[in-house]
Amino acid sequence: MNTPCYHCGDPVPQDTTWTVEILGQARQMCCPGCEAVAQTIVDSGLTSYYEYRTATADKADLVPQQLQSLSLYDNEDIQQDFVRENENTHEVTLSLEGVSCAACAWLIEKHLKREAGVVNIRVNTTTHRALLSWDPAQTKLSQLLSAIHRLGYKAAPFEADNQEQHYHDTMKSYLYRLGIAGLATMQVMMLAVALYFEVFGDLDETFRNYFRWVSLLFATPVLLYSALPFYLNAWRNLRARTLGMDVPVSIALIFAYCASLYATVTEQGEVFFESISMFTFFLLIGRYLEMRARRKAAAASANLLKLIPAMATLADGSQIAAKSLKVGDVVTVLPGESLPADGVIISGSSVIDESMLTGEPLPVRREPGHDVYAGTINGDGNLSIEVTQDRQHSLISNIIRLQDEAQASKPKIAEIADIVARYFVATILLISACTWFYWHQHRPEDALWITLAVLVATCPCALSLATPTALTCATSRLGRFGILLRRGHVLETLCNVNQLVIDKTGTLTEGNVRIVTTACFSDVPEDDVLSIAAELERYANHPIARAFSAYRNADFAFDTVENEVGFGLKGFRANQEWRIGKQAFAFTDQNQIPSAQDFQVWLTCEGQAIAAFRLDDPIRSDSKSLVSAFQAEGIQVTMLTGDHSENATRVAETLAVDKLISGASPQGKLQYLQSLDKRQVALMIGDGVNDAPVLAGAHLSLAMGSGTDVAKSSADMVLLGDHLDRVLEARQLAIRTRKIIRENLAWALGYNLVILPLAVAGLVAPYIAVLGMSASSIIVVSNSLRLLKEDG
Incomplete structure (x- = not known):
């Protein structure tokens, strides 16, 4: 009898040598086609397909569907919709499925950085997005997506509409699981109350066992279906030899169920079916509310893309998809319509509502020759616009990309919290084992539920959420101010600024020379x-x-x-x-x-x-208030300008700056900044090409939106409008963000320090532990959401 083909299952002809090494062994193939496909699967890093497939491949569908769909992302025409090309690298924003905590983000980052050709990857657990850059000469995007899939997560290029649909599908799935867990909890609790209070104490033992079997019947779908997301996350973590938040949760559920099943079958010991059902129910409620809150924090930047219309009208009157517009196309925009692309006005004039970009409520007049941007709203005129940027390089796309990059760049306090959370899980597992051993010696009938309480109550979910949710909310709020973050340390450094160094022309002055x-x-x-x-x-x-x-x-x-x-x-x-x-x-x-x-x-x-x-050059109307406000906070203000004329002195005296450095060259500006006392944390604000070196070299820098591209690419943040008072609002928001992060961390750590000894002492019931853990996470996320409110 011929050996079946390892790929498709068909008989392997005699005297053939088609083989592929799969899972450490040479596997026989029936034909060159199967050999080529199998080798492609192995070379693409998808060998796990053979480990987990439930049937052999169909010859008519030689490549698994997973590999086919991922390979499409290597097509250059398709990549134009979502891949950004830099000098030597490509960059893409990915949507991730299955990421539930900081451990997941750490796992994906650690694994991907080992792949050849990966320049950098940063995962944001709040937005469930990742920013990936790679060298296309060394690897393909499909191979990197495959590497993420092998970890058990799903990844695809970010599209606002697709992520919105995924969010709704996920929430619907959670509601189904929540409904089953809720119904089962009500039924099991009715039986548990009767058993606990011995309402049927005078009945035969057979009836007591009958109620246990009924409870088992209700609790089983809860364990196998409702709690499935916790097991999947835990399994991903364990496969990658790391510990995530769902590991102790899954251990608690499975151990409680197995012990209760044993007690039911042997008719000896206690059962915890009501704890399993209630535990899962409250966990799902907490996770559901947490996802909704985090979604609110993450939605702001993603929703920007929805401001771009789906269709655009060309100059000849025909309509095409807005995302298909190319540089050089001419589009017509009627009054009240949103602009479909970045471009320059070639005929017509109108007022444009740019509030979604700059945060300024008043529309601005735009004439022929002026730049306009996708997503802004045409007011009262007919415009003909020549497209200057495709969708991927539009201002809105750049804003979203830079916000993702800033949010994924973790400040030191976030990195410390993530490390603490990972080691905290290991510590909790060790303490839980010691707890079980102690109580098993002294009160064996209570050992299991006390251990369950320890496992659940101390899960450090809140600790992992404390910093990223606050940073995401603050970044979103800054976007409303018209301030675009380009570096992750901005909010952290802005709180510590004690020296303001500011350029004159185009910054303190209008630049209307x-x-x-x-x-x-x-x-x-x-x-x-x-x-x-x-x-x-x-x-x-x-x-x-x-x-x-x-x-x-x-x-x-x-x-x-x-x-x-x-x-x-x-x-x-x-x-x-x-x-x-x-x-x-x-x-x-x-x-x-x-x-x-x-x-x-x-x-x-x-x-x-x-x-x-x-x-x-007229002085800006808000320059005086900016200088005065910083001085009122004890921050020294220095005007650093290349202008050496009397005009520089006049501006400095009018604004009453603390120090004037005039006639400075670009190198001289940088040398002045470097000469400051090391205890000085300087914020540099500028707009010109000559400010680029000092913007790049400052502790923290801001470029004016009307400034040069070189200045904006060198700065840590960009002021999309020209109102300097936004800088004051940004600093106040940064200080509030730091305060809220500290509150979140204090609550998360304080809660765990209080609940742990109580749980170990057997003073916390399992359902109280679940409520406490869920409430702790929701409190942290809700506290962070305060940053989105106008009144704070």
């Missing part, structure tokens, strides 16, 4: 001077450069232009070197500088003064 005076020192006409200056300044991205943009004239174009950031620009035209910028940069020979002249910008040709410009 105007040329007030033009002084000419040669026979070049003023109009030509302005045009020459404008053609040089077009190669800079700074508010000062924008002041010259109205005077551009292609007749004065330069052959080459070099931008020396923080100093000025030099260019060659008709074999002559022209310079524009600071006085020290514009003049190669300082003796050529006209005397008694106070101008911010100088224009020279071959070292000779051609013209100079005096500029004005």
Whole structure:
């Protein structure tokens, strides 16, 4: 008789050599097709398919459905919808199923980081999302998803609608399990009360055993179906040799059931069917309410994607899916419609409601040439917009990605709490074993339920939820303020800031620079001077450069232009070197500088003064209140600017800053920050290219939303609007977040320290232990949700 094919089960022909090593053994295959498919499964890391399959594969479906679906994610056309391409890596946000606690997140992170090609992975247990980056030259996305699947979790690229559907399916499943557990608990408790109070004490022992068998009948579906999520999570943890929150819970349920089953069958000892049913019922209630609360905290950023309309109208009147729009497409947006993509207005004008991005309630006027963003709402005009970013690179998508990244970046206090929680479970298991041994020697009839109480009451769920839920709520609230976090340490560091270092132009001032005076020192006409200056300044991205943009004239174009950031620009035209910028940069020979002249910008040709410009930049209306508020909290305010003119002194005196550092180069700004006392925790606020080094080097940095892309990519957070008072609100929120995290940790640790000795002493009944543990988790999550409220 021929050997069956290990893959499909068909007979293996004689004299064939098709084999694949599976599960440590060479397995025979019936044909090259089965050999190729089996080898693909092994190479993709899906060997567990053969361990857990219930039937052999069908020849017509050579690749298991799981592998087929995951392989689709390697298709480049499909990846365009969810994969972001960086310089040498790819990045994707994943939705995770089955993550229940910090131990799950730790397990996934630890396992994935061992995979070749993985650059980084960070899991957020509150949002059930992960941020994964990998090197596509070393591995495929399907292989990394397979690695997560092998751990027992499910992962797929994040889509708001799909996650919403999964959430509702999960909640529906919990309600079914909760309903069965609730009905069983009522029935079993009726029988238990009768047995406990010996209402039927005068009846024959046969009737007592009958009630036990009925209780077993009701408790079994509770154990096998209602409590299934706890077993699955525990099994994942044990397979990966780690301890999660559901391990002690599962041990308690299974031990109680086995002991009760033994007592029922042998008609000896006590039964705990009512404890099993009640235990599961209360656990499910707690988990259900906890999931709803955590969902509320996580929904804010995910809901941003829902603001983008599903369809878009092209310039020719045809409609296509908004996610299919490409760079260069032209779309028409009617009054009252949401914009389908990021773009630039090419015709029409309107007021745009950008409150969902900036937190500012008043709409803003947008004209041709202005940038507009997906999800914002068109007010009263018809707009034609040229798409400048696809869906994956839109501002909304970047906001969600950066929020996920910030939330997944754990501050030190969160990392410590996760480590404590993992070791705490091991400690609880050890204490429970000692508890059972002690009571089994002294009061054997109570040993089991006392041990169950210890296992359940001290489960550190609240400890693991204390920090991530608070951080998620705070990050969501900051999004309402129009502040986008780019680093996970922002909230932690913002509380400790004792030095504010702030740029002038475009930060304390509006950045709406105007040329007030033009002084000419040669026979070049003023109009030509302005045009020459404008053609040089077009190669800079700074508010000062924008002041010259109205005077551009292609007749004065330069052959080459070099931008020396923080100093000025030099260019060659008709074999002559022209310079524009600071006085020290514009003049190669300082003796050529006209005397008694106070101008911010100088224009020279071959070292000779051609013209100079005096500029004005209005101070922001809220700059004074920002400076005063920080000073009121004992925080020193330093204005750090590259401007060395009288204007810098005027702004500093008007705002009454504590210290003025003017005429600083980009490197000089960074050196000043590095020269501060090590006890100083500085918050740097800037907006220009010349601020990028100091923004990257500061303890904490914020870039203005109207600033340059370089500045925003260097900062820890970005102010999407231009209202500086949001910085004050962010600091107040950070302080409240720290307070709530401390309250959560104090409650979680305090509860466990109080309940543990009581449970070990046998003073806590199992159902009280369940109530206490569930209530502790719900209290922690509810306390964190206070951060979402406007009134605190």
